[in-house]
Amino acid sequence: MTVVRAVGASEEFVRLSELFAALGFEAGKGWEDDGGKGAAFLAPVGNLELVTGRMPGSPEMLIEVSELDHVHAAVTKWMDGKAGLSGVEATHWNSRMFTVHLGTGLTLGFWQSENPLHGVVPAVEGDLSAVGMKFAIVTTRWNTVITNRLLQGSLDCLYRSGAKREDVTVVRVPGAWEIPNAARTLAESGKHDAIVTLGCLLRGETAHYEAIYNEVARGIGQSQQETGVPHAFGVLTCETLEQALDRAGLKAGNKGFEAASAAIEMVSIQRKLKGGA
Template sequence: MIKSLAFLHSTASAADHQKLASFLAAIGFEPGSTWDEEASQGALFFTPRGGIELIFGAMPFFSEFSVEVTSVDAAYQAAAAWLRADSPSPEALELESLLTPVADTDWKSRYFTVEPVPGHKFSFWAWDATKTDPLKGKPIAVEGDLSAAGMKFAIVVSRWNAVITDRLLEGAIDGLLRSGAQQADIGIVRVPGAWEIPAAARTIAEQGSVDAIITLGCLIRGETAHYEAIYNEVARGIGQSQQETGIPHSFGVLTCETLEQALNRAGIKAGNKGFEAAVAALEMVSLSRKLAQVKASAQ
């Protein structure tokens, strides 16, 4: 039933809005979709994990925004650097009035608070690894985020079995737009059938103009071995293109026994595999970027 969760926070001016957006991006939030209308403007920011936490008892240091981080010291340095960069006179900046020192809590964690814009205070905290399980509060896996903001995609879709592939295409576009992609950043390439998908995907990947490629098609088993021959080559070609170019390719080519099975997988009963392929593509782009950051930080 529940689709998403967002906490709406209003700023007093457009300048405050821009400053807070800059601060959140600097501290490590993932930018999402934005809007700019006559009556208002807004920006969505994502975190790897979110939820509603109910607390019984006093937690006096928490501000309206409580943000768990993997390293409170790194977050503190990022906040301090942003405050200095934002100040017109860094040498006269009274940093202690905007940023509290990192302090211990009575529940085995460390925290600090920062007020980048008057009236908008944030608390950043992390578990103290010296007093608790070293892995508590820390990610044990690198995972991609589900935000397509700023990413470019190509969708390669076959015309053969269009009653199915058109539904897959609609699902893929829906998945990208819901995740923050812009219409202008989604390119659609139509090919005659599934056999032609790998060649088109490889050409696009070698151009290097997109972050990921979503392949969509539909093969329905007939009375001959033609089905197996086509499927094996399509799967091999898409996989080889991904491995040799380094551009993520998501696999949305259906292989079904009957037309009914294909319709079910194109949104009738079993979800839309085009939507799923789009989500997989954007997650792999995000993961690739994070792995590149991990590699760079390790050097």
């Protein structure tokens, strides 16, 4: 959709073009001939509103933005003290707006909806309820100072989300290298809705750190793709023990908790996509 609006004077044309450019609008293909000139500015979404009866008390040209206060600050700086800029005010249609007057008869309105769901694209998303779901957790005996923390985080997430203790199976393997094999066996058993994989690799402890990590990640991913059972990835790859401790609950959250949460959500998504819930 293209909206063509006449601008009364060359000065207004230049100012309006400069304003849109300052706000980061994508420039379209302009034109110029003996009779005049045009400047195009592209927006990702257009809306045409037809009105009968009483005209709404808003400018004819409205521009919706997502960060109204930031836009107002940018326009204020661009106006450089010139008159014609209003403050940000609430409207009667559940939004906030400010106006900019640029010459005779040319007024722009910038607005932002106050509805938190406005503009949100509908999508299938998973719920975070583990009620009625069955899980298996594969963790390692290597680096247990880390993996035990990850395991506690995963169990905490699953139980808090409604999973029953008897529906959660914990399997311990020697090290990260063995995780894909155990995860594949559990997935193929058909007894679990999702697999949570937990482990910790520290670069300083092994010279073949990257080779092990690549194979572990590849094996877990391959098991997930070929069995169709969601595998949540909670294998830490860190430079030092301190970094691993931070990601196991000290400073940067608990990766085990996050992996279990992802597993719950993926089971929920699968059920919705398959029409089962």
